[in-house]
Amino acid sequence: MTICCIAPGTFPFPPAPCTSVEIYLWHLARELSRTEPILLYGKTDAVSASDPLSYLRHVLRDVKKHPAEPSIIHIENRIPFLPKIKKTFPRVPLVLNLHSNVLIQELPKLILRKAFHHLDALVVNSRFLQGDLLVRYPFLPEEKVHVIHPGIDLAQFPSRFRATGAALRAEVRAKHQITPEQQIVLTAGRFTPRKGIAELLDAFRIVHAAHPHSVLWIIGGSPRNAEHPFHNLIREKAAELPVHFFGFLPQSELPNYYAAADVFVCPSQLPEAFGLVNLEASAAALPVVASGRWGLTESVAQDVSGRLVEEFTNPAAFAVEINRLLADPDRAAQLGRSGRNWVERHFSWEITARQFLALYERTKKGRLLN
Known part of the structure; x- marks a missing residue:
């Protein structure tokens, strides 16, 4: 199962200075890559961070160069990317990973309704966020919203007692x-x-x-x-x-x-x-x-x-x-x-990656049954 992971494109991946979103996706992709082929996209020197649409076009052009379509496209936070990705890859399930309710509140509900129509699964990092979104956006199907807690790099944060x-x-x-x-x-x-x-x-x-x-x-x-x-x-x-x-x-x-x-x-x-x-x-x-x-x-x-x-x-x-x-x-x-x-x-990244893989498989099977 080839998984295409797309970061927002505003910041690079670690070890360069970045936000928690890039750190999250970098760790998740690294763990997923132990068993699955991964296409990982983020900001590069060749792509302007100030132009999200140019960044997305650059990513999609590169994905299309591969001999086969990805099995899953995983997007971090960027809700407005969904229609363009779905138009380019109509048969590929889309999974959006949303880290907070801040960005989503900035978008008109009409835009959200259209974007969510293209979505196969929405992942949030807490039961609190899941409940908040379902109350705010009743047009969001409850069965599409899944909770997967983030992981932590246990080696990076050693116990002070060891x-x-x-x-x-x-x-x-x-x-x-x-x-x-x-x-x-x-x-x-x-x-x-x-x-x-x-x-x-x-x-x-x-x-x-x-x-x-x-x-x-x-x-x-x-x-x-x-x-x-x-x-x-x-x-x-x-x-x-x-x-x-x-x-x-x-x-x-x-x-x-x-x-x-x-x-x-x-x-x-x-x-x-x-x-x-x-x-x-x-x-x-x-x-x-x-x-x-x-x-x-x-x-x-x-x-x-x-x-x-x-x-x-x-x-x-x-x-x-x-x-x-x-x-x-x-x-x-x-x-x-x-x-x-x-x-x-x-909260290990192994646990988080395992939960994402299970969701990807369920999403693929659900798409095949429809």
């Missing part, structure tokens, strides 16, 4: 002059209000009063723009606190900082489809404290990999859970270890 992770932990803590008694609270994500950075800083002020040796590390951005209201707010809330803003870090460096930390926090204030950062933290054997809503409840297992905060808009509620973990390192370590085991059992 030799590789322990070495990374010691190296990073020494680099940043972190003493043995200091405890690191870590968060990572886009530097936007929806990610709950302001709420986390309010929570950390409470945490630091109870644990004077605690420090807060924030990966993903920094309040550099003096004219930006959100940046000014963050600077005010971080004043006189031991907070380190790391800005954007390459994906290859993230495991080092997970290994160095003691607690990971995901305080999102608006809906999240899944929360892949929580799996990354759990793979590193970090206990996770996250908002207890939306798809985050599928990337954190309560009392297995961490704690879900029901009152997610209340910084004091986050402070309670963080303080409990900092005050009880044995409990934190237990959650870290059981979280790593949970990720190993349920």
Whole structure:
């Protein structure tokens, strides 16, 4: 079964700087290629990232050069690509993998209805996103929407309790002059209000009063723009606190900082489809404290990999859970270890690829029966 995988085309694949979508497809295609022929397409120097239609035409021309049509065409996120692909390959089943509900909300419902008509299967990364889409778009057939959770590269995110992770932990803590008694609270994500950075800083002020040796590390951005209201707010809330803003870090460096930390926090204030950062933290054997809503409840297992905060808009509620973990390192370590085991059992790329292959087979058979 030849599988054609098409990335959005805006960013290249790793190790070049890219988004989680390219990282996802690169890992999935690599795993699928162990048993199936793969045609993998993404941004190249020859194709303008600013012109999606030129990119798609380039991809389709290349696919047509192959002696046989692909068995499945797998598209990441790009809903507007569907009609053109179906027109070019009318007999090939189309599978769309949608990572969030952000892009889909930007499209008129008439466009969506036409695009979904060409679709054989829609994959989403959480039960939350599945339910959200079916409520928003009643014309979307329920039987076409499937949940497949993303995988995690377990080798890339070593447990901080195993030799590789322990070495990374010691190296990073020494680099940043972190003493043995200091405890690191870590968060990572886009530097936007929806990610709950302001709420986390309010929570950390409470945490630091109870644990004077605690420090807060924030990966993903920094309040550099003096004219930006959100940046000014963050600077005010971080004043006189031991907070380190790391800005954007390459994906290859993230495991080092997970290994160095003691607690990971995901305080999102608006809906999240899944929360892949929580799996990354759990793979590193970090206990996770996250908002207890939306798809985050599928990337954190309560009392297995961490704690879900029901009152997610209340910084004091986050402070309670963080303080409990900092005050009880044995409990934190237990959650870290059981979280790593949970990720190993349920979120490897091998598992994700196996579920996609099963869906591809069902989709092909369904097409043959119609």
